[in-house]
Amino acid sequence: GQNIDQPTEMTATEGAIVQINCTYQTSGFNGLFWYQQHAGEAPTFLSYNVLDGLEEKGRFSSFLSRSKGYSYLLLKELQMKDSASYLCAVTDSNYQLIWGAGTKLIIKP
Amino acid sequence: DTAVSQTPKYLVTQMGNDKSIKCEQNLGHDTMYWYKQDSKKFLKIMFSYNNKELIINETVPNRFSPKSPDKAHLNLHINSLELGDSAVYFCASSPRAADHSYNEQFFGPGTRLTVL
Numbered sequence: 001g002q003n004i005d006q007p008t009e010m011t012a013t014e015g016a017i018v019q020i021n022c023t024y025q026t027s028g029f030n031g032l033f034w035y036q037q038h039a040g041e042a043p044t045f046l047s048y049n050v051l052d053g054l055e056e057k058g059r060f061s062s063f064l065s066r067s068k069g070y071s072y073l074l075l076k077e078l079q080m081k082d083s084a085s086y087l088c089a090v091t092d093s094n095y096q097l098i099w100g101a102g103t104k105l106i107i108k109p
Numbered sequence: 110d111t112a113v114s115q116t117p118k119y120l121v122t123q124m125g126n127d128k129s130i131k132c133e134q135n136l137g138h139d140t141m142y143w144y145k146q147d148s149k150k151f152l153k154i155m156f157s158y159n160n161k162e163l164i165i166n167e168t169v170p171n172r173f174s175p176k177s178p179d180k181a182h183l184n185l186h187i188n189s190l191e192l193g194d195s196a197v198y199f200c201a202s203s204p205r206a207a208d209h210s211y212n213e214q215f216f217g218p219g220t221r222l223t224v225l
Contacts, residue, residue: 042219048211095209095210099152
């Protein structure tokens with residue numbers, strides 16, 4: 001079967017750095033997405049990785065290792081508004097987007 | 110100037126009723142989707158509509174039927190609602206055909222359906 005694993009919940013302090021991990025087992029791989037979802041709102045796109053390595057976009061970076069079936073989202077200089085769920089999603093060989101359950105990130109002052 | 114819009118935002122109804130949720134996108138995208146997000150926050154694809162082809166997820170009961178009058182609209186009709194249908198339903202669109210690896214999806218605000 002297809003599976004995306006992420007921690008259910010993480011807590012971090014304002015101004016700090018946090019890394020949210022995602023591991024996947026899918027039938028094929030055509031890219032990995034990270035989305036942010038605030039409570040009661042729709043998911044919004046954060047990043048896309050299809051090749052191994054690090055993609056940096058401001059305070060957020062996303063890393064991919066295809067051989068390990070592993071990605072992480074790195075958030076720097078955390079702000080209270082970063083409190084949200086972070087969803088990892090993988091496009092499989094049929095171009096179906098398989099979603100993880102999301103990691104709820106709680107930021108404390 | 111909303112990109113992907115859904116109506117209604119909240120829908121409360123009795124078991125056994127039939128209801129529809131409307132979705133419109135003004136982004137000129139070719140592909141639209143319906144997702145169900147349950148209480149455990151899993152996002153599950155229900156349908157994707159790729160301009161010419163409707164792709165149905167085989168786990169979706171046939172009580173759910175998407176209807177697309179044109180490329181900018183993909184409505185969801187649900188017959189004989191059940192308690193387990195209670196969830197948040199998201200519409201989304203993407204600029205490329207569904208069989209494209211880089212296909213960022215833009216989500217509507219969601220419709221919270223409660224079946225009593």
